[in-house]
Amino acid sequence: MTNSSSSTSGRDLTQGVALEEIVEGGVVTGSVQGEPVLLTRKGDELFAVAATCTHYGAPLADGLLVGDTIRCPWHHAAFCLRDGQATRPPALDNLKCWRVEQIDGKAFVREALPAVQPPTLKIAQFPESIAIVGGGAAGNAAAETLRREGYQGPVTLWSADASRPYDRPNLSKDYLAGTADPSWLPLRTPEFYAEHRIDIQCGHRVVRLDPDSKEIVLSDGQRKRYGALLIATGASPRRLTIPGANLPHVAVLRTLSDCDALIAQVANARHCVVVGAGFIGLEVAAALRTRGVAVDVVMRDAHPMERILGPSLGAMLRTLHESHRVAFHVGEVGKIESNRVMLTTGEELAADVVVTGIGVDPEVALAREAGLDVDRGVVVNEYLQSSARDVYAAGDIARWPDPWTGERIRVEHWVVAERQGVVAARNMLGRRERFAAVPFFWTQHYDVAINYVGHAEGWDRVDIDGDPGAHACTATYWRNNKRLAVATVGRDLDSLRAELAFETQTPVSHA
Missing domain, CATH: 3.30.390.30 (FAD/NAD-linked reductase, C-terminal dimerisation domain)
Structure with missing residues (x-):
């Protein structure tokens, strides 16, 4: 994207911009009543939108214009230039927009446009109620999308997690490092869910699904009916099965409570051993180094994340972490004791805390026991429908036909889960929208x-x-x-x- 911000940063766009300055595919940056704004062109139409992404505040001037949308440079959210709507996660909130007027060869940014209001769908044409099992990325995105699409029936989200939906990627990054305000983590306030009539039931585990009677059964025996159901139960971290794996100072990181417990554990720790050099392991290593904890990483390959990113980027990551005094050890853990980790090579590592990041397994027990097709995940079609009537699956558990590789795949990443939640919600309302998003993830190290x-x-x-x-x-x-x-x-x-x-x-x- 061509960006003329270097010469126009801070200019008052209400005072007018010459039309020849606003080139196709480029942006002019400035402000309106102190708010940063982008001015851009598509053909003969001009658009003025807020200049920062509503996800993590990335500068949209550094992004990409595609059709009548603008895409965020950091995490690939997209927004409609016409009305500011967030058209793809991870952004949840819309951009503010302003009216643009053309007079005498200039563009003037005028008053802010009213926020887009969702349509109203008649309940008789749609499921009488919708239940969502799982309070992670897919589940939350689905619940919000149902209301954005105008669905008026009851929406209940059942989550085994004690906390309402939160920004899980932040757990292994800024939150664990101690550089993020805890108030950043919740995706929405209780007031938001109340205003949008989304019934969030935290700390409730669904233990059985009966697709024939359209009922779910909770761990306390309660039975709840639904009109349509989304299973978004996510994944659970794998555990070591070696001697000492169940000692109290051995931790995993998946939930907010996991992270809070780990923060408490490392408060007085001097040495941590991280088992596994994948996304979670390396991000945990970086976060704990920020806290001043000495970190040793045990991995199977010569370079971290080599099987995902290849040797060149793996070597880059190893050098980066070593520059922050993270030590790497190639091998496997044979035994964990109260103050040390013993590798099968005979090497011993001091360890006040041990964090295991050796992968996750999809939570498919509910689907399998209900008779749904399961094959390394819940098998869904291109519309994210499972083999059971009116039951959909999204997120870490969904195994779908990928149109770009021609293979059936399952992906364990936040943005994919959110985008699937959006599509599943629309399809529960009869949209018949194929899930064809290109998988995307990001990882942050220092x-x-x-x-x-x-x-x-x-x-x-x-x-x-x-x-x-x-x-x-x-x-x-x-x-x-x-x-x-x-x-x-x-x-x-x-x-x-x-x-x-x-x-x-x-x-x-x-x-």
Whole structure:
């Protein structure tokens, strides 16, 4: 995107901007009554929208204009330029918009436009009630989408978590590091759910599903009927099965309560051993180094995240963490004792706290026991429908036919889960919208972020453009000369362009 902010930053857009300054595909930055605003053009139409993403506040001037939308450079949210609506997660809130008037060769930004109001859908045409099992990314996104789409019937979200929906990616990043205000974590306030008539039932586990009678059974024996159901039960962390794995100083990180317990544990800790060098393990290592805790990481491969990102980016991450005095050990843990970890190589590591990040397993027991098709996840079609009538699945448990690879895949990432929650909600209302989003995730280590679009469970070639050591590069993953995924470091716009390139490919048909 062409950005003329260097010459126009802070200018008052109500005073007018020459039309020749507003080029197609570019933005002019300025302000309206002190609020940062972007002014942009699509053909003969001009749009003025708020300048920062409603997710984490990224500067949208650094993003990408696609049709009549603008995409966030950090985490790939998208907003409609016409009315400011958030058209794709992870952003939940809309952008503010202003009216633009053209007079004598200039564009003047006028009053703010009214917020978009949802339509009103007649309940007789839709499910009499909708139940959502799971209070994570997919479940929360689905509940909000139902109300955005105008659904008027009862919406109940049943969550085994004691906390209302929160920003899970932050747990292993700023929140664990102690640099995030705890008030940032909840996705919404209790007042928001009350205003939108979303019944959040936290601390309630659904133990049985009966698709024939359209009932769920809670752990206390209560039976609840539904008209349509979304299963979004997520995943649970794998546990070590070695001697000492159940000692009280051995932790996992999945929920807010897990994170709060870990923060309490490391308050007086000097040494932590992290078992596993995936996303969670490395982000935990970075967060604990920020707290001043000495960290040793035990991993199976020569480089962290090598199986996902390849050796070049894996080596980059290892060097980055070692520059922050994280020590890496290749091997496996054989035994955990009260103050040390013993590797199968014979090496011993001091450990006041042990954190295991060795992957997760999808929570499919509810679906399996209800007779739904399960194969390394809950099997769904392109509309996220399960094998049971009026039962949908989304998030970490959903295994869907990916139109870009031609394979059935399951992805354990926040943005994918939110986007599936949106599509599942619309389809419960009869929209018949295919889930065709290109998978996206990001991971943050100190001040270095990696964005990844696409899906590559295996590859036979990795092309590197740029310098991983300088934290400015693009890695492209190929199999049989087919581009499967792109990871970028320090190249946010390239990540957006790669995502768009995947979207414009011809989908692979499924048998």
